[in-house]
Amino acid sequence: MTKTWLIYALGGGWGHITRALSLGRIAANQRKVKIMTNSPYAKQISDEGCLLHWIPDSADFAATCLQVREILLNTEYDCLIVDTFPRGLGGELANILPQLQAIPRILIHRDINPRYVQVKDLRSFVTNNFDAVIVPGEGTDLPLSDLPRVIHTAPWLIRNAEELLAQKIVRSRILKVDNDRQIILVCAAGQASELPLFSQLTRRLHEAFPESAVRILSPHCPEDELKTLWVSHHPGIECLAVADVVVGGAGYNTVYECVSVGVPLVALALPRLYDRQLKRASKINQVQNIPDALFTVKKILDTVNNSQSIPSYTNGAIAAVHHIMNFEL
Structure with missing residues (x-):
């Protein structure tokens, strides 16, 4: 049995x-x-x-x-x-x-x-x-x-490296980015109450980096004016793997998925009753607020290698x- x-x-x-x-x-x-x-x-x-x-x-x-x-x-x-x-x-x-x-x-x-x-x-x-x-x-x-x-x-x-969708498919069909533009992905996978923060962050990134494709990954569309930038896809690791930079919280999955697929994460340590996001964020690109996030994203995009490599991890x-x-x- x-x-x-x-x-x-x-x-x-x-x-x-x-x-x-x-x-x-x-x-x-x-x-x-x-x-x-x-x-x-x-x-x-x-x-x-x-x-x-x-x-x-x-x-x-x-x-x-x-x-x-x-x-x-x-x-x-x-x-x-x-x-x-x-x-x-x-x-x-x-x-x-x-x-x-x-x-x-x-x-x-x-x-x-x-x-x-x-x-x-x-x-x-x-x-x-x-x-x-x-x-x-x-x-x-x-x-x-x-x-x-x-x-x-x-x-x-939630996915082994060999199970990830082909990057071209994720870019064109899921993120709807058809060219070689750099992708800034906002990962809003935490609490629903934090969605306004990530919505504001997405708008600011979209304004500051008009040549990049800014997307917000979230279970629900944050607001009507961001509908064209919104992506709802699970597991999120498949989207993270094709981004040039990810901006999000410092929760367990966000941090370790980005590390595994080799994509830099700009992390806001969000308050939690039990989870120590600040401790996890201190080991990566931790920022305190939206202006800090914009500055750090620019610094990363200026140095990032545009050639996408195939992730390999345990x-x-x-x-x-x-x-x-x-x-x-």
Whole structure:
């Protein structure tokens, strides 16, 4: 009988659901994969061979916790994988995980705020409630990365290098750039409340670089006047791979996708309750505001090599699937 994995991937934006799908799509060749998500964009993207349990993002805290509890305690699965939040996004896993001792439980440890780790005593909680911790390419300077059962992989990506669409197809059919103009891609893949910021950034870039093709990658069209510049395409890595420069936040997927495909990222460290975007952004082209972003984009475009190279990288999700399968045993 085929075994089933259940992935807890609650959290807004494209981030958590994309990371879950990066793992789930590879595992789906040998396992049934179910993903719990409350991303408002879940119904707009491909399920990649996984079954999505969508909890409406409009549900209040109590209703979300009830649905999580219902799924965890009344669904058949052979392995539970929890993304980022050991106790759950709202702490709802704290009294559920101890009831699941017979099922292998894996924590995916993306970087999180150390104060959250300290206040909630997550070191003890993770040690008592998880069989293994997998760090998906975030390095060793993480609050829980020194625990005994930690496994490190390369960053997880939703496409292997050889799976990316041909660059000519992405340029002409998706981004609608038919010549060899330089492409400035604004990646607005975070919270919906940040869309006005990225809309303003897109307008300023469009005005400042009239010879370049400026595009905004977003699940929803930000406003009517930007309709001709708007692109809605998932997975976004296929668009990032053909850009000359990307401007966006410093979230997990944006940073590691740009690094993997070899495209410079100009990053605004956006405020998050748990994620330390400032720490991630400090390692790349971090900017503080829109004028800084314009200046940095110009500096990059003046030196960028226009010849597009074929990306080559390691997808850590493949190794992660093998590690998790070993824990099933």
